[in-house]
Every structure is written in structure tokens, then in C-alpha cells.
Amino acid sequence: MEKQEIDRLLEADLAHQLHPQFHVRDHQDPVLFVRGQGALLWDAQGREYIDGLSSLWNVAVGHGRRELAEVAAKQMEELAFSNSYTGYANVPSINLAERLISLVYPNLRAVFFCNSGSEAVEGAIKMARFYWHLQGKPAKTTIIARREAYHGGTLGATAATGLPAFHKGFGPLAEGFARAETCYPYRCGHCTGVDDCDLACADDIEQVIVDAGPETVAAVIAEPVHGAGGVIPPTPGYWPRLREICDRHDVLLIADEVITGFGRTGRWFALEHWGVQPDIMSVAKAITSAYIPLAAFIISERIHEAILAAPADAKFMHGYTNAGHPTACAVALRNLQIIEEEGLVANAEAMGDRLQRGLRSLLELSPVGEVRGLGLLAAVELTADREARTPFDAAENVGGRVLREMRQRGVISRAKGDSILLAPPLVTTPEQIDRIVEVVGDAIRAVRGV
Ligand SMILES: Cc1ncc(COP(=O)(O)O)c(C=O)c1O
Structure with missing residues (x-):
């Protein structure tokens, strides 16, 4: 999409649409999605993302299903x-x-x-x-x-x-x-x-x-x-x-x-x-x-x-x-x-195991306090002090910053405080699971310098 058209749309968006869980500060640089296929999404500038939360935990069979x-x-x-x-x-x-x-x-x-x-x-x-x-x-x-x-x-x-x-x-x-x-x-x-x-x-x-x-x-x-x-x-x-x-x-x-x-x-x-x-x-x-x-x-x-x-x-x-x-x-x-x-319930179990295993490997990073989940539902909870399980000061917005780094590396998701949440589509491939894990790790390293 032409830059001019993207700018016009985003201006109109801010002028006339109130988004769920809205604060204007959080909507300065929204992703404008235009297409999806399987576990992938593309924005108006042609950038590709893995849909790390199945959008809002809901696009189970993946995007772009003609049937x-x-x-x-x-x-x-x-x-x-x-x-x-x-x-x-x-x-x-x-x-x-x-x-x-x-x-x-x-x-x-x-x-x-x-x-x-x-x-x-x-x-x-x-x-x-x-x-x-x-x-x-x-x-x-x-x-x-x-x-x-x-x-x-x-x-x-x-x-x-x-x-x-x-x-x-x-x-x-x-x-x-x-x-x-x-x-x-x-x-x-x-x-x-x-x-x-x-x-x-x-x-x-x-x-x-x-x-x-x-x-x-x-x-x-x-x-x-x-x-x-x-x-x-x-x-x-x-x-x-x-x-x-x-x-x-x-x-x-x-x-x-x-x-x-x-x-x-x-x-x-x-x-x-x-x-x-x-x-x-x-x-x-x-x-x-x-x-x-x-x-x-x-x-x-x-x-x-x-x-x-x-x-x-x-x-x-x-x-x-x-x-x-x-x-x-x-x-x-x-x-x-x-x-x-397509056996997607069994796939959720298999890909879930792969995701949990991959995320557990991130426990070697000092800010990772806990990795938890069940099937294709997972969280990585970050802590300021792993022994004491002390949360980061909320003003540091560590979870939000990690999400931003993830987005720049092509994985989108959401966080609850400093817990990074993941729930990719049930059709996510092993390679995409591994990429999610890699990106979460790199994003934590980028934010915490570890
Ligand atoms: C467990 C649970 N219940 C209810 C809701 C509300 O669903 P909706 O946003 O479709 O109204 C949600 C939404 O995320 C949810 O996670």
C-alpha cells in the first residue's frame, strides 16, 4: 500500500475510532494488518509477522481459509x-x-x-x-x-x-x-x-x-x-x-x-x-x-x-x-x-510441547523467572530478581518493551504485566514455533542487555 494511503488511514483511525482497551498514548504506531495466511500476517507496508497469539487467542485454524x-x-x-x-x-x-x-x-x-x-x-x-x-x-x-x-x-x-x-x-x-x-x-x-x-x-x-x-x-x-x-x-x-x-x-x-x-x-x-x-x-x-x-x-x-x-x-x-x-x-x-x-487438537499438543521446551531453554536468561503453559498456551514471566521473584517496577514497562522488540523481529503477541503470553494458531509449523522462541529470547536480551 502507498505510504500516503497508509498515513491517511492511520490519521482517520485516530480521529474517528476508539479501540478496545484504549489510551491514545498506546496507539501512536499501530500495525495496519492487510492479509493473513496460516500463522502469518502482513501489514500494509508488506512486513511479515508470526501471529503469536492467534490474533486474540481465536484464529485457531489460521488465516486465509477459503473453505x-x-x-x-x-x-x-x-x-x-x-x-x-x-x-x-x-x-x-x-x-x-x-x-x-x-x-x-x-x-x-x-x-x-x-x-x-x-x-x-x-x-x-x-x-x-x-x-x-x-x-x-x-x-x-x-x-x-x-x-x-x-x-x-x-x-x-x-x-x-x-x-x-x-x-x-x-x-x-x-x-x-x-x-x-x-x-x-x-x-x-x-x-x-x-x-x-x-x-x-x-x-x-x-x-x-x-x-x-x-x-x-x-x-x-x-x-x-x-x-x-x-x-x-x-x-x-x-x-x-x-x-x-x-x-x-x-x-x-x-x-x-x-x-x-x-x-x-x-x-x-x-x-x-x-x-x-x-x-x-x-x-x-x-x-x-x-x-x-x-x-x-x-x-x-x-x-x-x-x-x-x-x-x-x-x-x-x-x-x-x-x-x-x-x-x-x-x-x-x-x-x-x-x-x-486436520488433527489440530493433536497438533496443538505436539507444537505446545515444542513451544514449552523451547521457552524453558530461555530460563538460562536471568530475567526469566518462570515458563509455564499447557498445550499451545504459554507464558514467560520476567522478574527483576529471580531468587526473590521480585517483579520489575511497573514504570519500566519491561513486558511492553519486550513485545515491541518482538514485533520488530516479526512476532506479535500480548503481555500481562511482565508475563509474555503466547498462543499461536493450532496450524503453526515447527519452524515457526522455533522462530517464536528465538525472537522471545532475542527480545529479552535486547531489553535487559543479558
Ligand atoms: C476467558 C475469557 N472469557 C471471556 C472473554 C470475553 O470474550 P469476548 O472478548 O469475546 O467478549 C474472554 C476474552 O478474551 C476470555 O479470555
Whole structure:
């Protein structure tokens, strides 16, 4: 693209568009993407980048998939949209609901479609409360969410989010949420690492339930592996303990699999790693690999039975215009077929192993405090003092500077503070994985002079 045209576009962008998580200081030199193929992206000046975070953890099958464009075009010509409100249905949404139920945890039975991960989380929360309302326990409304959690940008999802930066300036936050500890062995008040985790972090959730009174608690919501909060996998016993705690107190367990769903961790869904089933689960992102917006929350047989048996005056009065959008559902079906036919869940596991191994080799660099991850989800946490695990002074913006150096070397991604986050597409090649590792190492060396 001509420089003049690029300059005109970027000027218009700054003049008329507000971007997510916006501050004008951070948008002085944006990358203007124009094309993608596989794990690669190109900007308007023709520079090539490896998409180190699958854009926003979502482009699972990689960029430039003609088959997804074709299925969307065909569905748009046939029936681009129809209303899915009660009393109406369309073919792709029925087929997708059936397909999802065949893929997810065996106890799950019915799907509610929406457009974004935030909407999926909102719906899951409303469904948990509504379930207890139907059970004659309307006082069970509190939602317990964890420190470091990211659940989305709508008001309920913001209240569930456990990262203070997302609360600033938006108060009062939605009522009916309580905060608990999370499983973050590297920075935990109870243990010093994965090997000596005694699950006191899970027991903290039980304590919050007991303190609130189980008769007032609707659900615990948690990401199987924290994503935007720093890619933090739990210790092996954590999720089974969480399930036990929820069962003991008759509290629903909501798994927010917006990032972890559809192969990212080397399993179709992340709780498969620990043999746990949630009562409700939220999914989005890789459901269509972001070729078109779509999300869903999925409920257990027990909750579905309650909805089916509800009296006439107990409608689940929740919905969105685009729920069950036929074009989005048709794209999702084809996207899931690609993941299955190309063995991308197994590839995520294999490439994930390669990525984790490569990143662990960076532990020889003194600022690298911890390397962690699961499947094709990884983080490199940088520290000022490795022994004491002291974080860098935030004013130094070490994470941001490392990202910038990575970008100059052709890998883009995001950071949480000084944790560099990585989640490349499930189609990333071994050579591209190795290049990501090399670039992360070089960027750390460039910033810290090590
Ligand atoms: C775990 C989790 N839940 C919910 C959301 C919100 O999804 P969306 O941005 O599509 O609204 C995100 C977004 O990154 C997420 O990571």
C-alpha cells in the first residue's frame, strides 16, 4: 500500500475510532494488518509477522481459509439470517448444537448461542441464577470469581473479572459477586510452586462459600487455565478439588472455556486434562476461529431438565437478536470439521510441547523467572530478581518493551504485566514455533542487555 494511503488511514483511525482497551498514548504506531495466511500476517507496508497469539487467542485454524469464506457465502445466499427466538429455528444452528454436544463433556446437554465471550459469560451467570430460581432457592445468587480472572467487558463479566485494571473508572460494579484466591503457584501466599501446592488456594474458594453462606451462592466461575490474566495453568489436583467443593455446597461450577475450548490445550476442552465436568460452560473464539463472531454457553442435563420442566410463567427471558445466526453457525460447523480432519487438537499438543521446551531453554536468561503453559498456551514471566521473584517496577514497562522488540523481529503477541503470553494458531509449523522462541529470547536480551 502507498505510504500516503497508509498515513491517511492511520490519521482517520485516530480521529474517528476508539479501540478496545484504549489510551491514545498506546496507539501512536499501530500495525495496519492487510492479509493473513496460516500463522502469518502482513501489514500494509508488506512486513511479515508470526501471529503469536492467534490474533486474540481465536484464529485457531489460521488465516486465509477459503473453505470458511465459501461456506459463509453459500449460507448467505441461501439464508443469511433468520430469527432463532422461541418458535423459530434454522438448520445450521440445530446441526451445530448437536455437533457441540457430541464434542463437549458427556454431562452437557443443550446450547444457547450468542455473539461474544462476554455474552456467553453473562448468559452463563444468568442461567445459574435462573436455575436456582426454578429450584425454589432464589436466594442463591452470588457468583464467586477468582483473582487474575478475565471474563469479558460487559458489566457482569467485568464484575467477575479479577484484574483491578478492568474495574478502574467503571464503578459501581454489578452486585452479587465475591472474590476468591486462584491457583498461581509462582505467586501464591500458600505454596512456592507446583510441587508443593497443597490446594489451599482451592480451599480458599470453599471458605468464601462458607463465609457467604452456601444458601446464597449460585456458582463459582473459573477459566480452566487463566488466559489474559497471565496464562496460569492450575496444579493437577485443583479442578477435581474445585468440583468436590462445589458439589459439597450445592453450588454450580461454570467453566469459562472461551480461550481453552476447541483444542488450544491439546484436548478438545481443557477440563478433560483433569477428568472434571462443569455444570455450565462458556465458549467463543475458536468456535469459528474468528472468521465470524459466535459464542455459546452450554448447560448440563440437570439444568436442561429444569428448564424443560419450568412452569409457564418461568420463561428464560434472555436473548440476543443474532442468537443462532445461521451464517455464523455454518462457519462454525466447517471450522470444527477442519480442526477434526486436520488433527489440530493433536497438533496443538505436539507444537505446545515444542513451544514449552523451547521457552524453558530461555530460563538460562536471568530475567526469566518462570515458563509455564499447557498445550499451545504459554507464558514467560520476567522478574527483576529471580531468587526473590521480585517483579520489575511497573514504570519500566519491561513486558511492553519486550513485545515491541518482538514485533520488530516479526512476532506479535500480548503481555500481562511482565508475563509474555503466547498462543499461536493450532496450524503453526515447527519452524515457526522455533522462530517464536528465538525472537522471545532475542527480545529479552535486547531489553535487559543479558
Ligand atoms: C476467558 C475469557 N472469557 C471471556 C472473554 C470475553 O470474550 P469476548 O472478548 O469475546 O467478549 C474472554 C476474552 O478474551 C476470555 O479470555
